Amino acid sequence: MKVTVIGTGYVGLVTGACLAELGNEVFCLDVDKEKIATLNGGDVPIHEPGLGDIIARNVSARRLRFSTDVAASVAHGDLQFIAVGTPADEDGSADLQYVMSAARNIARFMTNFKVIVDKSTVPVGTAERVKGVMNEVLTARSVQHGFSVISNPEFLKEGAAIEDFMRPDRIVIGSDEDEYGEVAREQMKKLYKPFNRNHERTLYMDVRSAEFTKYAANAMLAARISFMNEIANLADRVGADVEAVRRGVGSDPRIGYDFLYAGCGYGGSCFPKDVKALIRTAEEVDYQLQILRSVEAVNEAQKKVLFEKVLKRFGHDLSGRRFGVWGLAFKPNTDDMREAPSRTLIKALVKKGATVVAYDPVATAEARRTLANDLTSDFGVDARLSFVTDKMDAVSDADALIIITEWKEFKSPDFDRLHSSLKQPVIFDGRNIYEPESMAELDIEYHGIGRSSRKVGATSSCIEEDE
Structure with a gap:
């Protein structure tokens, strides 16, 4: 089938690549020329295990292409997936400007029946708004091309998106009960047929319920x-x-x-x-x-818990203190720094006068950009935040290690080397990847989340402060 995916962000790129992997001809559109140039140059702008290989394989097979040509993208796909960003507006509501812009562009250039698929996470009633703006454009063009707007929300976990897409536990499709809706439903049924060979995974419902489900x-x-x-x-x-x-x-x-x-x-x-x-x-x-x-x-309060534990242990003046941070991305297997707890912690530590040396296997570049913006907006960037390419360099001569993201490589480090590298053997574990009893045996002062550190692995001097 011929499919157009509008938006090459996280959802759009995974959706386009996986649909191409199933044998469809996929056209990925984005207005960001730099991003399209990156993709056409063989690079992938996001970190997602396995995605690069799938993209390379399908580009080579000519089943997947990337472009900024809006007219060509509309002409290509009978199915038009809208997979653009819907960031939170100032009042917390989803900002639908990019969704509506995509809908208007489809209506501007369409010359035949189209199925419009809302893949982006959108609030209840968005399909009706998309339908409204498209009808406005078609009326202005004095044409009457048929179309149907359906909801097909994504359920992808960053770091496991390929597996989630290719082996879904459910596929939700919301469509209208009119004639065009029935056609759209059959098109989607055909598209997702490979996923339903062993048993039916598709849940059909009305559009509003599908939007609400996500x-x-x-x-x-x-x-x-x-x-x-x-x-x-x-x-x-x-x-x-x-x-x-x-x-x-x-x-x-x-x-x-x-x-x-x-x-x-x-x-x-x-x-x-x-x-x-x-x-x-x-x-x-x-x-x-x-x-x-x-x-x-x-x-919001939980993002401050590690910082509060640090203050209880070291006092409220952290001037002269050095902390090693392991993990910056909001979760493993991604470089996504959006709303990452590391941002809250590092900002608070630096503001209290501490020096932070941070390590993450893949998110360093994105973290450097994001944290520079965070710190500049409040009190200016200084030399008290740096990044390293080896996790052990982060803990060298540090007062404590703080673990924020549970990357696999953090689960079994060389504890003897870790003990000797730290100025004092103190670990704040924001993901509970270690056992308090094991840390006590290694003579490491351990502070987890809800692990009762006053009982195990804490010195008598910090018991009163910490708990």
């Missing part, structure tokens, strides 16, 4: 994370181990283990933005989502 799913996952973080903070205060609690709770089949890991807060492009957007949607219909407001508040 937000509800992300809000539920965010709620589980914030709930567990609150439990972890209480565990710290009552002397319980949140990891033991997690295992006990997760063993209930009604609950399960997924998204029950305590940590230093969620980030990325989806959860923070989608929770805000859903809260704003509720406000527009005079309804208050009290649970989600709390989820958002808990997460």
